[in-house]
Structure formats: C-alpha cells, structure tokens
Amino acid sequence: MQKRNGILLFMVCSSLLVTNLIHGQDSIAVSTTIDAKYLEDQFYAGIAYNFLTDLPExxxxxxxxxxxxxxxxRDIPMNRSRNFGFGLGVGYATNSYYSNIIAEESLNDIVYQFSVSSxxxxxSKFETHGITFPFEIRWRTSNAVDYNFWRIYTGIKAEYLFSRRSISRFEGDRDDLNFxxxxxxxxxxxxxxxxxxxxWNIHLYYSLNPLLENSALLNGERIRIRPLRVGVIFYIL
Structure with missing residues (x-):
C-alpha cells in the first residue's frame, strides 16, 4: 500500500514538474519573440550652426x-533585414542668420546696406520659422534587438517658411528695425x-537655393547667400 502511494506521489510530482517546465519554456519563447516589423529613428531633434556661404564682398x-x-x-524599410529603406516626414525648424547686412523698409521697397560702424x-539678422519636409534614403546596421548601430541617412529637405523677418538692433538713439x-x-x-x-550623429545641410529672392540687391548686386549647416542630430524610437 505504501509502495503504491509512493508511486502515485512520484507520478503526480513528475506530472507537475513536466507541466511547469512546459509553461516555463512557453514563457521564454514569448519573451524572446523577435519583432520582425520593427522601425527605427522616427523622431528627431537637432541643433546646428549656419555658415553663410556666398556672402557679398x-x-x-x-x-x-x-x-x-x-x-x-516615417521609417519605410525596403528589404527583409530592414536595414535599408526610406524616410518621409514633417517637422519644425527655426533659423537665425547674423551678418553685418542691414535690411530696412523704404516706401514699397526693402533697402540693404552694410553697417557703417560696428x-x-x-x-542684425534674418530670422525664419518653417515647416520642414525631409526625405531620406536610409542605411544602417540595426536589428530587432540591438539599439546601438551605425547609420548613414542622405536625402533632400524642403522647408516652407511661415515667418520671415529682418531684425537689426542698434546702440544709441537709432530705432531698432523689425519687420x-x-x-x-x-x-x-x-x-x-x-x-x-x-x-551622436553629425548633421549636414547645404541649401540649393539662395536665402533671398532675386529682388534683394546690395550695391546693385544680387545677395546670393546660401546656408551651409553643420551640427548634431538625435534620433528617438
């Protein structure tokens, strides 16, 4: 009788152990499931310095x-390993371009001149606020479980400026300009x-069109300033 009870107890314990092992393996399998549809670098923030190229003499x-x-x-992977694809997005940017060029309203025109004395x-600056539309071709060494990877993203960015101002501030009695x-x-x-x-990622931008329209003249010559931007950009999620 005791022998039969011992065998029954062994069988029950063995059954419980096997059940626990199976459930444990299932839990491990669930916890290590790899997301085959993962996305990367969908939010960004950056800061940069604007070099002014093609300044007038x-x-x-x-x-x-x-x-x-x-x-x-929006991250759009194009291959199975999801390390090559495209990115299409929308954002906000503000820029300030400081120089010794003063812009001043005169009747229905804008007159540009160099400051006479520092x-x-x-x-004095041109200040802009705009909605940006970046498009990127993306290559990276990422995978579904490694969040430290190399990236090279290149492309083109369009920006619609909803605010465009010239601001000059002076010492003494002369009124400041802001329009x-x-x-x-x-x-x-x-x-x-x-x-x-x-x-940490390096950000480079080179403008394909001048900052000012053809109508902006200084000493009879068109102002052809083009920003060259160098800075850092951070990606999240």
Whole structure:
C-alpha cells in the first residue's frame, strides 16, 4: 500500500514538474519573440550652426547663426533585414542668420546696406520659422534587438517658411528695425546628410537655393547667400 502511494506521489510530482517546465519554456519563447516589423529613428531633434556661404564682398558673418529643429520621420524599410529603406516626414525648424547686412523698409521697397560702424550696430539678422519636409534614403546596421548601430541617412529637405523677418538692433538713439521681409524665399530646398553611431550623429545641410529672392540687391548686386549647416542630430524610437 505504501509502495503504491509512493508511486502515485512520484507520478503526480513528475506530472507537475513536466507541466511547469512546459509553461516555463512557453514563457521564454514569448519573451524572446523577435519583432520582425520593427522601425527605427522616427523622431528627431537637432541643433546646428549656419555658415553663410556666398556672402557679398565686404559681408561678414557675426554672432551665433543657429538652427534648431525637431519632427517625425516615417521609417519605410525596403528589404527583409530592414536595414535599408526610406524616410518621409514633417517637422519644425527655426533659423537665425547674423551678418553685418542691414535690411530696412523704404516706401514699397526693402533697402540693404552694410553697417557703417560696428560700434553702432549691436546685431542684425534674418530670422525664419518653417515647416520642414525631409526625405531620406536610409542605411544602417540595426536589428530587432540591438539599439546601438551605425547609420548613414542622405536625402533632400524642403522647408516652407511661415515667418520671415529682418531684425537689426542698434546702440544709441537709432530705432531698432523689425519687420516681415518678403525678400526671404518662402521655400527653401537643400541636400542633407546625417551619419553617426548610437546617440551622436553629425548633421549636414547645404541649401540649393539662395536665402533671398532675386529682388534683394546690395550695391546693385544680387545677395546670393546660401546656408551651409553643420551640427548634431538625435534620433528617438
């Protein structure tokens, strides 16, 4: 009788152990399931310095010409390993371009001139706020479980400027200038390159069209300023 009870107890314990092992394996299998449809780098934020190329003769870049931007880019993988694809998005950016060029409204026109003395002019800039539309060709070394990887994203970015202003501030009794400047091109287009590893990535942008329209003249010559942007960009999710 005791022997039969011992065998029955052994069988029950064995059954419970096997059941626990099966459930444990199922839990491990669920926890290690790989997301075959993962996406990368869909939110971004960046800061950069704007170099002003093609400044007019006697033009000088001054102060800190900066760019700040952020937005969302839809990740569109094109291969099975999901390390090559495209990105299409929308975002916001603000830019300030400081120089010794002063813009001033005169009747129905805008007149441009260089500052006569650095002691008089505190700062002068073109300031923009816009909606950006980036398009990227994306290559990276990512996979579904490794979040530290190399990336190279190149493409083109269009930007619609909903705010375009010229701002000049002076020492002494001269009034400051601050007005909406329609000579600043409403649409900006440029080439982009973002590359790096993990968190830190270099951001490069070169404008394909001048900052100002053909109507913007200084000493009879067209102002052909083109921004070259160098900075860092961070990707999230």
């Amino acid at each position: 006697d033009g000088i870049q001054r102060n800190l010409s900066y760019n700040i931007g952020f937005g969302f880019i 002691d008089v002019l505190r700062r 909406s400047n329609n000579d600043i091109s409403e649409w900006q287009y440029g080439l982009t390159l973002n590359f790096g590893y993990n968190t």
